[in-house]
Amino acid sequence: xxxxxxxxxxxxxxxxxxxxxxxxxxxxxxxxxxxxxxxxxxxxxxxxxxxxxxxxxxxxxxxxxxxxxxxxxxxxxxxxxxxxxxxxxxxxxxxxxxxxxxxxxxxxxxxxxxxxxxxxxxxxxxxxxxxxxxxxxxxxxxxxxxxxxxxxxxxxxxxxxxxxxxxxxxxxxxxxxxxxxxxxxxxxxxxxxxxxxxxxxxxxxxxxxxxxxxxxxxxxxxxxxxxxxxxxxxxxxxxxxxxxxxxxxxxxxxxxxxxxxxxxxxxxxxxxxxxxxxxxxxxxxxxxxxxxxxxxxxxxxxxxxxxxxxxxxxxxxxxxxxxxxxxxxxxxxxxxxxxxxxxxxxxxxxxxxxxxxxxxxxxxxxxxxxxxxxxxxxxxxxxxxxxxxxxxxxxxxxxxxxxxxxxxxxxxxxxxxxxxxxxxxxxxxxxxxxxxxxxxxxxxxxxxxxxxxxxxxxxxx
Numbered sequence: 214x215x216x217x218x219x220x221x222x223x224x225x226x227x228x229x230x231x232x233x234x235x236x237x238x239x240x241x242x243x244x245x246x247x248x249x250x251x252x253x254x255x256x257x258x259x260x261x262x263x264x265x266x267x268x269x270x271x272x273x274x275x276x277x278x279x280x281x282x283x284x285x286x287x288x289x290x291x292x293x294x295x296x297x298x299x300x301x302x303x304x305x306x307x308x309x310x311x312x313x314x315x316x317x318x319x320x321x322x323x324x325x326x327x328x329x330x331x332x333x334x335x336x337x338x339x340x341x342x343x344x345x346x347x348x349x350x351x352x353x354x355x356x357x358x359x360x361x362x363x364x365x366x367x368x369x370x371x372x373x374x375x376x377x378x379x380x381x382x383x384x385x386x387x388x389x390x391x392x393x394x395x396x397x398x399x400x401x402x403x404x405x406x407x408x409x410x411x412x413x414x415x416x417x418x419x420x421x422x423x424x425x426x427x428x429x430x431x432x433x434x435x436x437x438x439x440x441x442x443x444x445x446x447x448x449x450x451x452x453x454x455x456x457x458x459x460x461x462x463x464x465x466x467x468x469x470x471x472x473x474x475x476x477x478x479x480x481x482x483x484x485x486x487x488x489x490x491x492x493x494x495x496x497x498x499x500x501x502x503x504x505x506x507x508x509x510x511x512x513x514x515x516x517x518x519x520x521x522x523x524x525x526x527x528x529x530x531x532x533x534x535x536x537x538x539x540x541x542x543x544x545x546x547x548x549x550x551x552x553x554x555x556x557x558x559x560x561x562x563x564x565x566x567x568x569x570x571x572x573x574x575x576x577x578x579x580x581x582x583x584x585x586x587x588x589x590x591x592x593x594x595x596x597x598x599x600x601x602x603x604x605x606x607x608x609x610x611x612x613x614x615x616x617x618x619x620x621x622x623x624x625x626x627x628x629x630x631x632x633x634x635x636x637x638x639x640x641x642x643x644x645x646x647x648x649x650x651x652x653x654x655x656x657x658x659x660x661x662x663x664x665x666x667x668x669x670x671x672x673x674x
Contacts, residue, residue, distance in 0.1 A: 241287045248537050250287065253279045257532060258559040262592060269521060272528040279532055289535065305534050307492050311412045312530065313523050314495020315473070316405065318502055320519040321511040322469050323364030326356075328512075329463040332368045333456040336376050345448035346385065346439035349373065350392040354431055357396030358403045359470055362584075366393035366596035370603050380446035386607045387617025388438030390597045391588035395431055395627075398584035399424035399577065401477075402470060405526065405595070406565040407580050411477065412494055413569050415576050415640070422577040422635055423584070430585060430627030434619040441616070465505045472501035522595075526562050533566030544573035546637040550628055552579070553586025557593040561586070575638045578631055589621050590614070 242249045257275025261268050283289055284298060291300030326332075335352060339345040349372060357365035369389045373381050397403030399421050401411035407420050442448075476497035480488035487493060502511060542548060549568075556564055561583040568574050568583070587594030591601050591613045601607040614621075 242282075248287070248540055249282055250279060250536050251540075253282060254532055254536060254563070257529075258563065261529075262558060269525040269528070272525050272532070276528050276532050279535055283535060287537070301535065305531065307489065308409075308412055309527055309530065310492035311495040312405075312409060313527060314492060314498055315408055315412070316523040316526065317516060317519050318469065318473075318495070318498035319361045319364075319402075320515050321502055321513075322466055323360050324512040324515055325462050325469075325509065326360055326364065326466050327368060328459065328509075329466065330456060330458040331463065332372055334452055334458065335372055336450040337452045339376065339448065339450045341448065341450070343436075343439045343443035345376070345450065346442045347435050349376070349448075350388055350431065350435045350438065353389060353392040354396035354427075357393045358400040359466075360403070362393040362397040362404050362594070362596045363599045365396060366390055366600045367603065369393065370600045374603070376448050376450055377442060377446045378449055381604060382438075382442045382445040382616065383607055383609075383612050384616035384619070385438045385442040385445075386600060386604055387588065387591075387613055387620050388434050390591070390594060390600055391434050391585065391617075391620045391623065392431060393596045394584045394588045394594055395427035395581075398427050398581045402473060404580070404584050406561055406583055409530070409562070409565055410569060410576055410580065415569075417474075419576045419640060420580045422631070422638075423581040425634055426578070426581040426627035426631035427585060428627075429630040430623035433623035433626050434617075437619040438617075459509075462509045465509055468505055469498060469501045473498050529563040530566045533563040534570060536567055536570065541567070541571055544568070544571060544639060546575065546578065546632060549574060549579045549582045553582035553624055553628065554589070556583045556586040557589035559593075561594060573639050576640060577635075578628075578637065581627065581631065585624055585627065589617075589624065 244252060253275060257272060257279075260271040260275065264271050280298065284294060288294070289297035289301040291297050291304060335349075339348050339352075349369060353365050353369035356368060360368075366389055369392065370381075370386070373385065373389065377385075394404070397407065399407075401407045401415075401417045401420060407423075410420060411417065473494065476494055480493055484493075552564055552568070565579070565583050568579055584594075588597065590610055591597040591607050597607075607613065
């Protein structure tokens with residue numbers, strides 16, 4: 214048994230009795246003014262960064278420690294003790310179930326797209342010279358707008374392996390990851406972070422303007438990366454003989470996406486109570502997958518690994534939901550900008566969950582920051598971790614920073630472009646968007662919030 218797994222089990226056994234005898238009296242413990250929950254959460258994220266081969270055990274260990282502390286000392290938003298914990302989980306289960314359904318469903322959707330033949334014929338349409346490398350990055354950007362960014366990065370990495378004759382520059386690998394993260398930042402079906410925003414009640418149009426920053430960033434990092442790759446190994450656009458598009462499978466991809474988007478629109482406009490009570494979005498995606506299974510069978514063998522990865526992400530989301538976000542600084546453009554650099558080191562899923570809990574952000578700006586910011590280091594995003602498994606030479610922070618310098622520059626320039634054109638456009642926290650959700654989180658209703666000049670998290674809790 215791996216050591217991190219043993220540690221997780223031992224900690225669980227040690228902390229469980231503490232949780233069982235937890236005092237209902239709240240007595241917060243802070244270190245230098247920082248609540249203990251944040252310290253435990255930061256330690257969990259550091260553990261994920263350092264032990265990225267054992268992410269699920271590390272995340273479960275962190276969750277166990279946070280739950281035990283809150284049971285014994287500070288309590289939950291829904292109350293203290295085991296009753297407070299149960300109330301908290303009841304308040305979060307719909308979002309968690311929706312996220313699980315979408316993550317697993319999109320994993321099968323991505324394989325449908327890979328098997329459709331589109332990635333194989335893509336080189337046929339790439340131009341010669343350095344423009345071919347740049348065009349491939351643009352294609353990855355577009356793919357990531359409707360595919361998970363991990364899938365887009367892996368497809369781009371596979372195509373690059375072929376067209377560059379197995380010699381891919383590290384700077385270009387960083388650009389592939391950056392293109393996949395940038396492309397998903399303005400689409401609610403293009404990145405796990407934006408999908409989380411979507412199922413939390415944030416409208417797709419509220420994140421769409423992230424493409425202003427992402428488009429500028431694509432040009433800033435894409436041209437230098439394409440030139441790097443052209444000098445290292447020029448493009449050769451040969452398409453394997455017999456390659457063709459499987460149109461029914463491509464139609465299944467469109468069908469699943471349409472089902473997800475249409476369901477969300479219908480629920481938001483006429484059935485919000487139902488959407489708040491049941492994971493309708495996740496169910497709709499799986500109904501679409503099962504209905505299309507007779508036409509083309511999904512790759513069911515992907516599910517065990519996808520379930521493991523999804524449970525890791527959900528564990529971090531639960532950890533983030535337990536943080537005392539009323540103690541965080543107010544949402545602002547510079548806090549969003551800082552989160553972009555933080556996401557280069559820490560996983561952006563829990564950072565996004567924290568921001569959603571806190572509320573008051575410009576969601577498009579935040580989506581760009583946490584989505585694209587993780588591209589600056591190879592382990593800063595799931596797409597980077599996945600691509601580095603195909604290209605082990607990318608697992609060097611020094612090489613990534615030295616050769617992928619253009620990604621950090623592009624992040625800053627893209628963020629500045631968005632600020633200068635559209636500015637900071639904060640929105641009310643989605644958890645306070647409905648009276649039901651407000652009551653669930655102990656927050657004032659939308660009517661109350663509309664009379665307040667600014668969301669004050671200190672009084673919301």
